[in-house]
Amino acid sequence: MFRNGPWPPAGMGTRMRFHRLAAWVLAGLTAVSLAIVIAPGASYSRQDREQLFAAASPSHPAGTDALGRDRLVRVAAALLLSLAGASAAAALTTAGAAAVGAMAAFATGAVRWTIMLLCDVFLALPWLFLLMMVRSALPLKTSPARSAAITFMVLAALGWPACARAVYRGVLELKNADWMLQARAAGLRRSQTLHHVVPNLLPLLLPQFLVSVPAFVIAEANLGALGLGIGEPLPSWGGMLLELDNSAILLQTRWVYFPVLLLILVLLLVEAIMVEA
């Protein structure tokens, strides 16, 4: 009776099948990537200096990059690395936004005032410089993988405020919704109503998660300019996407579009899996 959630839509059966199919495809994609990366003889860093920007061939099914490295292995490794990092960071930041937004909405006036004020301050500060400080605090010899992990964590820690504000608004509205008032009047405690709030926030939280994943993949690559992010020779998906802004590279081979197409596919799959059923 308290559920304000979506009505079971028509064609629920096909929806569920589609949803399951998407999950299988994504799992398959991950498994294939893993297999490509750990296959004997595969290396994301070996430079075949006689085969720069090579076209697809049996030895390099997706050709090679500017340094003669196998593009397929690099894309597969980047898929595992960047996607794991970006999804983890996106999940964290979405959870953070939900927690802060909900906390503000349920807190007393002064606390709410302070939280929303901090959100606004947070949004305006030039965090670029914090990232620079993080880099200068890390030893230069920090391994590329650790530097990548730290970068994603910092991104997660900085990404929440914009969404927290939207969540706050959403929760306020729910708090004053008829069903909630009724529940409170019926004597339910706040903690008891809370778990009804979360499902109703999904229309805000899911898109936030979906939008954050590609944003973090790209943000990681942009941070390469500050010495953060996934360092060479590890492949970075964001780094491959950024090749698209250089028309000189676009001219070399069509395979540069491969990572972006794959990212779109992955995002659509994630979207399909997370579509509220």
Next chain:
Amino acid sequence: MHFTRRSVICAAFMQVAVLGAYCAGQAAPRLPGELVWAIGYDPKTFDPAKVDDIDAETVRYLTGGVLLRFNRLTQKVEPRLAESWSLSHDGKTIVFKLRAGLRFSDGSSLTSRDAAWSIRRVLLLGPDAPAADEFVNPSAVTVESPDSGTVIVHLPQRVIGIGKVFDEIAVEPADRPSEGRITSGPFVVADYRRSQFVRLRRNPYYYERDSAGASLPYATGVRLDILNNTEQETRLFLRGEYDLIDHLPPDYFELLRKQAGSTVRDLGPSLNTEQMWFNQSPVSPLPAWEKAWFQNRAFRVAVSQAIHRDDLARIAYFGHATPAYSFISPANRLWYNRNLSAPRTDVAAARSALLRAGFRWSGSKLEDAAGHPVRFSILTNAGNAARQKMATLIQQDLAALGMEVNVVALDFPALIERLMHTEDYEACLLGLENVDPEPNAMMNVWLSSSPNHQWNPSEKTPATPWEAEVDREMNRQATSLNDSERKQAVDRVQQIVADQQPFIYLVYPNTLVAISPRLQGVEPAVLEPELVWNAERLRLRGTQ
């Protein structure tokens, strides 16, 4: 329902169509006969005496009238506003005879008083005027103007290449500094829109004429767009909005070669070098064993031998670079040491040299005698694709020796802080731009006491005997009156550097330019400003 959906889709498409009409990257409209190209940033000043960045220097070059000009093509000093000049035998007195009938761009006459005032102004500004520094002891220099056509400069001591210093002193109207609005050079600053463009117009009173007697400059003006974006610059060049591009990155050179083949030119090796060096400073916060590696000549030579410079040139520069072994480029014909013997690529020799120096392999990883694995980072600046590629190639080359290398790119201020202030880095890969073929201009890099002595800055006394020898030889070339003795000294420094590898030279990037087929009169030079050093003689086809 149906109607709503269709109308919404139509509306959406119309919006996109309307938006498409806003065209990307429009440059300001070109005035008739105007030349247009891009400079990277806003000039910091228009005051010719206070120029302290490259973009302001371009503006000064185009607007400032000078007594002497260093011809970028012939690399010789030529008289300009001065009809003739002479240097006394002891090198301490310079006499300039001005041309008759010189005028400033506002029509007022230009006399020796203006020239003397302009030189004095530079001297008096001291540290605010970088040109003053080149007089070595500017406060002791005196300037006289005995008559309206003569200027005499007295120096306290001989200065190598003094003629070229006057290339940097623009003659301005005495007591009326105008920040480029009244000049004696070919152009005058007409308009400046911050972060958009600097517009120069022709100086109608400029003295120079071509062989047919037509007054120069040919072009009615120059617009320098402020644009630090190669992608845009290439697009605007292809659309005919820009007439030239200097300093074209190699990947965009290839792009233009494919799209507009006839416009690009590879001028061969520039005077610039790309190099890598290890931090040898004893006061750096690095652990003692790392300092020991970096101060070990065998270690540096082994690294140098493991690097495949041909691959760097071929892959990182698409073949538009030349492998380098010395700080002087073969483009600098006079000073390049042709008999240099430098360590060449030889991985086997590198491995055995490391063994002899006490390093050993544990599995495939290199360790020093105390068992510390050889791991270090190479720092470079972000945003330079060729450098980052070189670093990644070197990473792979050194992995063949069992060294584990991290590549870190930082933005320039953070990089400079590590190089110049905290000295907290292990190795660095950067380029050095040489605007002057004269080795005397590189004193700051080689003297051990200089803060720009990168591998070990500001040494109180030379840290090693070979650095002491470099100091001696550099001082010898700076004071000697004999050209062959100077050449000998500079050759010796090149050999010491090749033996010791404090800087591991990688490549000389080639000078890559694009020139519109409409632009006439271009004579590319390797010295800056490469394409526009004879700006007064450039014009667009079809304009008079």
Next chain:
Amino acid sequence: MRKRVLAMMKWPARMLSILILVMTGTTILVRFAPGYLSDEREMDPRYAQAARIELAEETSRSHSLLQMLSTEVSGWSRGDLGRSRQFDIPVQELIWPRLAVTGELLLRSIVLGWMIAISGSMVSGVGRNPSMLWQLPATLLLAIPTAAMATLCLLSGKGGPVLVMALLIAARDFKFLHRMLRKAWLEPHILQARAQGIATSRLLVAHVLPSLAGQLAALASLSIVTALSALVPVEVIFNVPGLGQLAWNAALNRDLPVLLAITLIMAIAVTCSGMAPGRRPEWERA
């Protein structure tokens, strides 16, 4: 009545606290960022001397954080935003012309982005069977980096900064709007109305959109944040002489006075966007 006065006092107090906190935060972040006291020209023998003199001045000026802050606050209270470190001219002269350029760009792209997002989500969310196909364009736009999108525009010679920003805002907002509309569309009373055969357009205008007004306002502030974050790459690549480009140059040159002015403008924009319609009642309820 007293409550109302108190509520009215809250707004300026909030603004003031935000400005002071942002000012302090920015000063700390920039001052202690690596490279605050270094200059690219130090590496160039020709200009090293001049660069070192400027740095020495800056070192003495920025010695104590408290002193820096008090100078900034007193300057700002007098309406003096200081002098730019990189251009050596008053910050006001730099900011004003650029503020107009950026303001226009933001306004145009947000309005157009919203139009695209709302029309797109109506089509996709209000169907009988919304297909995944509708997600494709939005996902495509989100997956391509802003810089790459701008480059594509440059390459094709079509579209400009407004288009890129609008598409980005549209793609992001679409993700939210689509879900909100879908949810509202499937509410029991709407289903009932649909079953009774009431026209879609009427339903949308009279029931769905008004019920979403609050969430739409929240989304508005989110799209301003999106737009602000896309501002830097878009302005840099299209060479638009706006605040984003200035902010980027200022960051690379550690130009604190300019950065301070820009972040404070951002803070005001962000705060005001949070005050957008729908805010007042909440404040009064609070």
